[in-house]
Amino acid sequence: GIQVEQSPPDLILQEGANSTLRCNFSDSVNNLQWFHQNPWGQLINLFYIPSGTKQNGRLSATTVATERYSLLYISSSQTTDSGVYFCAVPNSNSGYALNFGKGTSLLVTP
Amino acid sequence: ETGVTQSPTHLIKTRGQQVTLRCSSQSGHNTVSWYQQALGQGPQFIFQYYREEENGRGNFPPRFSGLQFPNYSSELNVNALELDDSALYLCASSLADDGELFFGEGSRLTVL
Numbered sequence: 001g002i003q004v005e006q007s008p009p010d011l012i013l014q015e016g017a018n019s020t021l022r023c024n025f026s027d028s029v030n031n032l033q034w035f036h037q038n039p040w041g042q043l044i045n046l047f048y049i050p051s052g053t054k055q056n057g058r059l060s061a062t063t064v065a066t067e068r069y070s071l072l073y074i075s076s077s078q079t080t081d082s083g084v085y086f087c088a089v090p091n092s093n094s095g096y097a098l099n100f101g102k103g104t105s106l107l108v109t110p
Numbered sequence: 111e112t113g114v115t116q117s118p119t120h121l122i123k124t125r126g127q128q129v130t131l132r133c134s135s136q137s138g139h140n141t142v143s144w145y146q147q148a149l150g151q152g153p154q155f156i157f158q159y160y161r162e163e164e165n166g167r168g169n170f171p172p173r174f175s176g177l178q179f180p181n182y183s184s185e186l187n188v189n190a191l192e193l194d195d196s197a198l199y200l201c202a203s204s205l206a207d208d209g210e211l212f213f214g215e216g217s218r219l220t221v222l
Contacts, residue, residue: 031210033210033211035213040215041200041215042213042214043153043200045212045213048209048210088211090209091155096141096143096158097143097155097166097168098145098153098155098211099155100152100153101152102151
């Protein structure tokens, strides 16, 4: 199945700083999702972005499908941005499933 | 809020017991999938249901089974619980022709 690698695995930021999270995948995909998992465990949809760039407030994402990577940008980080960020792509062997990376654990300090 | 609801939110079972977890999908969504998330890991696909039939399964043993009902809600059943089954179980709903998934808050299972 398709492999998903996220970097960095851990990140500590001071409030107000910017960051870039990366997601590499091993095969071509027809969709990609970014999620934020809050401390209570819920996965919150951030972006559904098979290709191109999208922005939502302080967050934006870019997927370059031909080069098999996606980037999540967080600007002017806030403490509420803390949590784990996952990217996920369809599993080529089971087209209905999403394959998740191991996530980037982000801590934003005051 | 995604509109996907799961119950119970937390439960504790002992090894060998059976558990049933429930999920109500987002309004209008006809596909439900289940994921297991162990501590410190990303979610792993268990199976997916569409029109009350399983139409995709991950690498999980047969003691993990499920149902989907006519109203698109779903159950995950796990028999003969093992300690390694302790995890967060996440339900997601989607439209069959659209790959975007929306997750519930999860059911956290502890097996003692």
